[in-house]
Amino acid sequence: MAVVAAAVEVVDWLRTEISKVDEQHGGGEWRLYVGRGLAIANLAFWSFNLFGFLLPLYLPKAFKKYYSEGYKGKEIQHITTPSCDLK
Numbered sequence: 001m002a003v004v005a006a007a008v009e010v011v012d013w014l015r016t017e018i019s020k021v022d023e024q025h026g027g028g029e030w031r032l033y034v035g036r037g038l039a040i041a042n043l044a045f046w047s048f049n050l051f052g053f054l055l056p057l058y059l060p061k062a063f064k065k066y067y068s069e070g071y072k073g074k075e076i077q078h079i080t081t082p083s084c085d086l087k
Contacts, residue, residue: 003054007046014039 017035 005052007043007050010039010046011045014043053085 014036017032017039
């Protein structure tokens with residue numbers, strides 16, 4: 001789920017860039033607009049990557065593999081212990 005973690009970081013970056021309205025910047029006002037534009041473009045890219053590509057293509061494949069007959073994934077094996085008759 002690295003894509004989700006990256007999307008969270010991009011949203012945090014976007015909040016940081018938008019909240020820099022009253023702070024002093026070394027690059028001037030254009031730096032603020034460029035930073036906001038980059039943050040929004042990055043968020044759009046990662047959102048499309050997650051919701052337009054990864055989930056629609058790989059989630060159905062994963063469900064099909066998981067719910068198909070004969071799936072031999074990591075199954076829990078039940079351990080039976082012999083009963084002890086203490087008389």
